[in-house]
Amino acid sequence: MKIEVERDKFLSNLEVYHHLCGVQVKNSWLSDSKGTKRRKNTNLAQLESISRDLTSYLGKVGSCPSDHERLQKNYAWDSDSFVEALKRLNQYPLEKIEKLQILNFVPRTMVTLYSLIEECDQRFDQAQSEEILGIVNDCFPMEAVEGEDEEQQDITMD
Amino acid sequence: MFQLSVISDLIRISPHIFNLPTDEAVLNELNEKYANKVIHNLGLVVTIWDISKIEDGMLKPGDGCTYIKVVFRCVVWKPFVGEVLTGWIDQASEQGLKVKLEFFNDIFIPGDYLFEGSVFSKEDNAWIWQPDESTKLYLDVNEKINFRVEEEMFTNVKPKGPTNTVVDDETGEKKESVPPYAIVGSCQTDGMGCVSWWE
Numbered sequence: 516m517k518i519e520v521e522r523d524k525f526l527s528n529l530e531v532y533h534h535l536c537g538v539q540v541k542n543s544w545l546s547d548s549k550g551t552k553r554r555k556n557t558n559l560a561q562l563e564s565i566s567r568d569l570t571s572y573l574g575k576v577g578s579c580p581s582d583h584e585r586l587q588k589n590y591a592w593d594s595d596s597f598v599e600a601l602k603r604l605n606q607y608p609l610e611k612i613e614k615l616q617i618l619n620f621v622p623r624t625m626v627t628l629y630s631l632i633e634e635c636d637q638r639f640d641q642a643q644s645e646e647i648l649g650i651v652n653d654c655f656p657m658e659a660v661e662g663e664d665e666e667q668q669d670i671t672m673d
Numbered sequence: 674m675f676q677l678s679v680i681s682d683l684i685r686i687s688p689h690i691f692n693l694p695t696d697e698a699v700l701n702e703l704n705e706k707y708a709n710k711v712i713h714n715l716g717l718v719v720t721i722w723d724i725s726k727i728e729d730g731m732l733k734p735g736d737g738c739t740y741i742k743v744v745f746r747c748v749v750w751k752p753f754v755g756e757v758l759t760g761w762i763d764q765a766s767e768q769g770l771k772v773k774l775e776f777f778n779d780i781f782i783p784g785d786y787l788f789e790g791s792v793f794s795k796e797d798n799a800w801i802w803q804p805d806e807s808t809k810l811y812l813d814v815n816e817k818i819n820f821r822v823e824e825e826m827f828t829n830v831k832p833k834g835p836t837n838t839v840v841d842d843e844t845g846e847k848k849e850s851v852p853p854y855a856i857v858g859s860c861q862t863d864g865m866g867c868v869s870w871w872e
Contacts (some may be wrong), residue, residue, distance in 0.1 A: 518715060520679035523746060531675045531719065531748055538720060559701065562708035565719055568776035576759040612753075615674070620757060626871045630757050630819070630864035 525612070528619045529597055532579040577621045598622040600654035607647065608638070621655050622648065674752055677722055678715060681744045682706075686730070688737045691703045699727055699743055707747055711853040714827050716751030717777060750777065752856065759868065762816050765800055767793050770812065772858060779852035782820055786859035787812075788866065791846065802866065810870060812860075817868045820858035828853055 544563050573579040597618065604614050613632050622628040628644055629635045635644060681693075690698045700721060707718045723746055730739035760780060763773040769783040784793060788802045791812075800812040809852055812818065830853045860866045 516680060516681045516712075518678060518680050519744065521715060523677040523679050526675040526748060534722065535720065538851065558705045559708070561710070562704045562720055565709040565776055569719060572775040575774060592704070592825065612674075616756070619674070620759075624864075624871055627757075627819070627862040630821075632860060 525615055527597075527615055528577055529594070532570060532573045535570050538562065538566050539570070577619050582663050596654040600650055602628055602655075603650045604647070607643065617647070617651065621651055623651070624648075674756055676716075676717070676749050677746045677753060678749045679725070679744065679746050680707075681742065684741050684743055686739045686741060691730065691739075695727060695730075695741070696724060699724060699741060703743070703745060703747075711827075712749070713829055713853070717750040717854060719748040719750055719776075720748040722748050736785075745849065752823055752825070754824065756822045757819055757864070758822060758858070759819050761819060762812060762814050762818055765793070765814060766796055768794075770800060770818075772818065777856075779855040780820075780858055782858045782860060786823060786857070786861060788861055810867070812867060818860065819865050819868060820860050821862065821865060822856055823859045824857040826855045826857065828855070 542559065542563070544567070570579075600618060601614065605615065609617070609632070616631045617628075620627070620631055622631055625644060625648065628648060632638070639647070681708065684699055684706075686702060690701065693701070693831050703721045703724070708720050711717050711719070724743055725746060727742040728742040730741045732739060733749065745857065758774070760772040760774045762770055763778065764771040766771045769781055769785075769787070771778075772782060773822045774780065784791065784800070787800055788804070791800050791802045793800050797813075799814065802810040802812065804810065818831040830851065864871055
């Protein structure tokens with residue numbers, strides 16, 4: 516094994532999420548009923564476990580749809596809101612990595628935005644910061660977060 | 674943060690999967706070998722993203738397998754120092770907090786890296802942050818928290834040899850197995866700690 520390029524590109528959480536969904540669908544790991552579950556390749560247990568755990572994690576944080584949303588949408592993926600958010604964020608002098616963090620993390624409050632952007636108070640004034648939060652809110656509406664909270668409660672109750 | 678890394682490797686394809694198309698067989702072998710594994714000084718490989726190049730297979734006398742050189746890109750999870758991550762508190766102890774992310778659980782926040790004025794309470798089995806006299810904020814187990822990555826540690830884990838029955842159990846006592854990849858986090862700035870505190 517030889518590592519040719521350590522970091523070729525950065526990926527957003529959503530891209531990883533979508534790729535993993537594709538892997539899961541391809542291997543038909545998603546069907547719940549055991550009867551229809553056909554195991555073509557049992558050697559891929561590690562891949563199955565990490566794709567399951569990672570999609571469930573990504574569904575609970577940030578911009579990715581949660582598990583039940585995914586079911587509703589029948590695993591369809593739309594990147595429109597994501598692309599739009601990126602386009603609108605491009606107006607601001609943000610570093611690439613900061614934009615990526617904003618899109619991964621989806622900050623809802625000023626405090627979280629400040630924690631993602633270095634020296635936010637010096638680089639942006641109050642109004643600009645609020646605009647950035649506004650973009651995030653427009654493109655990734657809050658409903659998703661409420662769904663998350665419910666899930667969260669379910670987990671803690673368990 | 675996820676990234677794509679380009680890796681080249683020589684893959685061994687056993688005869689029992691010769692019936693599959695080459696790219697599918699290679700992809701399966703690669704996923705089997707790399708998925709959910711830590712590469713030293715690189716990060717946690719999640720899955721194969723795509724295969725860039727598959728060379729012709731080579732044969733070895735006395736071996737029924739083919740050996741194929743492939744160049745591929747894989748998805749690697751490697752948070753950078755300073756990145757903010759969200760996780761759930763797994764365990765609390767006097768030393769600090771253990772945080773889990775479902776797919777990756779070797780994250781530790783030492784007590785010194787928690788907010789100033791945090792104390793560990795044995796009765797509650799939780800860390801408590803007292804920003805002022807009257808407020809007590811609990812970092813309970815299973816609470817969703819934000820933390821900042823401070824340090825990453827790779828340990829070269831060697832494969833385990835056969836168990837030596839001659840050697841006494843004393844040496845073979847339960848050693849804490851060292852994870853190949855561990856992350857040290859901190860909760861010291863605004864926005865860190867329980868997500869619910871800042872909403």
